[in-house]
Amino acid sequence: MNIVKWWWGLLLCFGLVALGRVFLPLPFAIEVLIFSIYTMGCNYLLGRVGFISFGQPAYLAVGAYAAAFYFFYLGNNPYLGLLIGIVVGMVVSLIIGPLFVRLRGDYFALVNLALAVIIFYLMQKVLANVTHGDNGLWFLTSLTATPILDLTRPDQFFIFAFLAAFALWVFYKYLDDTIFGALCLATKMNDDKVKSLGYSNFNIRLVAFVIANTTTAFAGAMYAVYLGFVSPAITGPERAADPVVVTILGGVGTLYGPLVGSVVYTGLKDVLSKVLGNWELVIGFLLVFIMLAGERGIWGSLEPQLRRLFTRKAAGGVSQ
Amino acid sequence: MNAQLLISGVIFGLSLGGIFFLMSIGLSLCFGLMRVITLDQLLYYSIGAYLTYTIGLLTGDVWLGIIGGVIVAAMSSFLVERVVFRRIYERDLAFSMITSFGVLIGGVGVIKYFWGLIPRPVPAPIAAQVNILGTDVPSYRLVIIGVAMLVYLGIWIFLNRTIIGKAIRAGTEDSGHVEGLGINVYRLFTITFIIAGALSGLAGGLYAPLIMVDPQMGLEVLAFVFMVVIIGGLGSIKGTLISSLLVGQVVSLGSLIYAPLAQMAPFAVMLLILLIKPTGLFGSTLQKR
DSSP, X not given: OHHHHHHHHHHHHHHHXXXXXXXXXXXXXXXXXXHHHHHHHHHHIIIIIOOOOTTHHHHHHHHHHHHHHIIIIIOOOHHHHHHHHXXXXXHHHHHHHHHHTTSOHHHHHHHHHHHHHHHHHIIXXXXXXXXXXXXXXXXXXXXXXXXXXXXXXXHHHHHHHHHHHHXXXXXXXXXXXXXXXXXXXXXXXOHHHHHHTTOOHHHHHHHHHHHHHHHHHHHHHHHHHHHSXXXXXXXXXXXXXXXXXXXXXXXXXXXXXXXXXXHHHHXXXXXXXXXXXXXXXXXXHHHHHHHHHOSSHHHHHHHHHHHHHHHHHHHHHHHO | OOHHHHHHHHHXXXXXXHHHHHHHHXXXXXXXXXXXXXXXXXXXXXXXXXXXXXXXXXXSOHHHHHHHHHHHHHHHHHHHHHHTGGGTTTSOHHHHHHHHHHHHHHHHHHHHHHHOSSOEEOOOSOOOEEEETTEEEEHHHHXXXXXXXXXHXXXXXXXXXXXXXXXXXXXXXXXXXXXXXXXXXXXXXXXXXXXHHHHHHHHHHHHGGGSEEOTTHHHHTHHHHHHHHHHHOTTOHHHHHHXXXXXXXXXXXXXXXXXXXXXXXXXXXXXXXXXXXXXXXXXXXXXXX
16 A cells, blocks of 8 residues: 555665664754754645745744743643643634735745744744844753653753654644645646635635644744754844745755755755855855756755656566 | 824835835836846845945045946846846746845855944934924935936836837836737836846945945845735736835834834735735735746
């Protein structure tokens, strides 16, 4: 069956990530995992529903600040903080979703980006006496250790992030096989037809929007727990393009795209800005270069080749 | 709130609206004709402001600096169009958005390299005050309002009374048809892009004496430009004018009531208008080809 096949793919892919843990520095591996979760939501919106979500940092900030407020003012259990981040992210996207999903693609992109910038100002200036403005909220030392999978220790945090990313991948893969997944693709291709089949485009888009943004908020809460501090820079205007770029770099709508894209983008960013020093220049030219290089992305152009390789091998096996 | 404060607030809002109009008209024009989103207009805005600073410092004449800023902004927009945008006209909207965003961020890096991180002051070219209804108003703000009105008139005459303008307007409706008439559409694209870049440079040059010029200035006004363009409707010039005046007043009068409101109030207005009309006030129903 189909299921057996993609299980192998997932296991192989995450096996490589686990193997990478041995060779790569730990912060880099964790960064890649969180970033891939962050991108997953954007990838789903862009690849399955056809929304260019340029404001994904807004939802990242919602999750991060929800967790940060809990850690700073209320309690110190990391798991509870993550849960709060997820719930608040879901509630916020449920509130703004009905307004946003009615918009046409180009307006959706601009309004989302405006939302990200507004949340940046909100956290930096308007709520400065709660969020401490640009200094951010620091709570690394106040987090308590938990008995199983101690999130305050980076090596155990890696295992948690690894498991979370794996679970999300299985979830999104499962979503593709359900009727809902098929409907998402259908609203992207031909929304009139979906309507004539008796489904509501609005509901489909709203559910997809909430799922994707909740995933992003989860990534935000993970950043809060891992870094131990949150500042407005997390949703700064110069980072707004990150998730969309990684999505396109990895290959829009492909299963492994976010992971491949995160590895390449985080790596390039680290290496190039260390060599050149001028961070903005590096990001800017990287974006332009990636956009001009191709539409299908790394995994998108790699996948057909791999598939051909495997099917030829399989066909050869049958004929012998 | 007394009358004097209100009058100066309204004048302040009008001049701010004029600046917003010049800033966002480039984005709107480019979307109207080419269906690309050009966030790099904000780079030409910063370039205009920085050249106003430098030339103003060297020659002692800020007006000369503004003219120089407009010229260099137009030249850099021409360069970017030739090198980058030529390759992405046919692609999806996400591509133009991210590519122009990359140009903007990269340009901020270049500006930091040349001018450094320190904010620079630009002296106001006219220091005189004018008395309107018993309130002293800086006449430079009135000049800005006048320039914005002239630019709107100029664009209107250009689009409605000249043959190139008519071709551009026809191109926004059906570019395939215009091409069939033997008009080079890509040349129209280039002309539009240069005009847009020059106007953004003009916005930067005019605004520079009222604020400090710093490398992040383009990113700081990003949200306002979006709100203006979305409220007015993408691609509509009349809509951009009306919504920029509206946003200018909301920012100016909002900050009189409660200072943090200046950032948040236009956003609330935008959400309200999108709730009623999802394509903005004067948005066209044209889709990306």
